[in-house]
Amino acid sequence: MPAATTAMQAWLGSRADVRERRGLLRSTEPQAGLVDLASNDYLGLSADPRVIEAATRALIEHGAGARGSRVVCGTTAAHQELEAQLRLLTGQEAALVFSSGYTANIGILTALGGPGTLMIHDAHVHASLLDGIRLSRSPSVEVAHHDVAAIAAALAGRTKPRAVVVLESIYSVLGDAADLAAVAALCASFDALLLVDEAHGIGVAGQGRGAVHAAGLAGAPHVAVTATLSKALGSQGGAVLGSAQLRDHLVNTARTFIFDTALAPAAAAAAARAAAIIRQEPELAGQVLANAAALAARCGVPAAAGAVQSIPVESAGQAAAVASALRSQGVSVGCFRPPSVPDGVSRIRLTARANISAAELEWAAATVARAVAFGPDGGPS
Ligand SMILES: Cc1ncc(COP(=O)(O)O)c(C=O)c1O
Numbered sequence: 001m002p003a004a005t006t007a008m009q010a011w012l013g014s015r016a017d018v019r020e021r022r023g024l025l026r027s028t029e030p031q032a033g034l035v036d037l038a039s040n041d042y043l044g045l046s047a048d049p050r051v052i053e054a055a056t057r058a059l060i061e062h063g064a065g066a067r068g069s070r071v072v073c074g075t076t077a078a079h080q081e082l083e084a085q086l087r088l089l090t091g092q093e094a095a096l097v098f099s100s101g102y103t104a105n106i107g108i109l110t111a112l113g114g115p116g117t118l119m120i121h122d123a124h125v126h127a128s129l130l131d132g133i134r135l136s137r138s139p140s141v142e143v144a145h146h147d148v149a150a151i152a153a154a155l156a157g158r159t160k161p162r163a164v165v166v167l168e169s170i171y172s173v174l175g176d177a178a179d180l181a182a183v184a185a186l187c188a189s190f191d192a193l194l195l196v197d198e199a200h201g202i203g204v205a206g207q208g209r210g211a212v213h214a215a216g217l218a219g220a221p222h223v224a225v226t227a228t229l230s231k232a233l234g235s236q237g238g239a240v241l242g243s244a245q246l247r248d249h250l251v252n253t254a255r256t257f258i259f260d261t262a263l264a265p266a267a268a269a270a271a272a273r274a275a276a277i278i279r280q281e282p283e284l285a286g287q288v289l290a291n292a293a294a295l296a297a298r299c300g301v302p303a304a305a306g307a308v309q310s311i312p313v314e315s316a317g318q319a320a321a322v323a324s325a326l327r328s329q330g331v332s333v334g335c336f337r338p339p340s341v342p343d344g345v346s347r348i349r350l351t352a353r354a355n356i357s358a359a360e361l362e363w364a365a366a367t368v369a370r371a372v373a374f375g376p377d378g379g380p381s
Pocket residue numbers: 100101102103105126128168172197199200228229230236237238
């Protein structure tokens with residue numbers, strides 16, 4: 001006899017129905033064999049033979065897993081080399097590697113937050129930053145996207161002894177850039193810390209060294225950076241970059257650092273090699289930006305600041321239909337719909353890569369432009 005439906009099963013079913021009706025179903029199907037305009041492998045380093053070779057050597061030397069937290073037995077020479085390479089790439093005094101960008105963001109925000117720290121964040125910041133702010137139990141203020149005056153007002157009116165302003169250097173959905181110089185100057189004058197998530201900046205902006213470095217802010221005592229190793233660096237993991245004092249504080253207090261198994265050594269070695277390549281070959285960052293501009297021009301949208309280009313569409317249903325039609329024509333694109341879009345606008349998100357060929361880019365961009373202009377069925381949309 002089949003078991004009766006539990007309250008949880010009934011609720012899960014009703015949630016799935018709502019998502020299906022709104023055209024918001026997500027899928028975890030592999031997407032092999034397509035022209036990739038969806039991944040974050042901006043420089044193509046995930047498949048670079050030098051990166052793979054470094055990972056293979058670390059796998060043989062250290063084994064498949066890190067076997068413990070960084071503060072127990074999980075730190076290997078691969079983690080130390082990665083932190084050294086990240087310091088060299090970004091020009092920061094210290095680096096601390098986490099198991100992902102998500103845990104790096106939660107780790108630093110909870111370690112800096114609490115009732116005495118006001119958190120001020122741009123409305124478009126990534127889910128991991130929002131989660132970190134919530135978990136920090138700090139009072140927080142959300143300001144409109146790019147609203148520097150609102151940041152100034154929040155800093156001027158603060159009653160807490162400390163404040164952190166949270167931005168992304170290049171935003172993950174729209175691909176637009178923050179005015180780091182203006183916000184850093186405000187933070188300096190109001191004695192606040194600027195925390196910049198460079199997930200989409202490192203490897204792309206500032207000849208690969210990131211937008212914080214390009215703005216002359218690397219090493220500034222009032223600026224800290226978080227990064228993922230899973231985008232331009234082609235690997236897995238995350239990091240906080242800043243002062244040695246900040247690193248020391250995080251090693252001793254960041255819960256997602258202390259109570260989490262260290263990043264797998266092979267991923268650390270891969271990211272270390274990728275960081276060295278980005279530093280030694282700044283032309284890679286130039287190439288991804290040139291390809292991003294070409295992609296935007298062919299698709300009729302203004303070029304964004306980084307590798308991500310965003311094409312707004314009418315509805316979540318249209319975004320899903322266009323992405324699915326493109327998949328069947330051999331192109332993989334990002335399909336961003338509420339609640340993953342900070343402005344509520346559904347969009348097709350294209351990511352450029354340094355290693356896409358000119359012919360592939362032309363064909364894929366033309367295919368995308370047609371699907372967006374004429375609808376997924378080829379008729380006028
Ligand atoms: C802006 C931003 N921050 C953080 C993350 C999380 O990084 P990770 O995938 O390494 O957890 C992402 C990834 O999607 C991101 O786009």
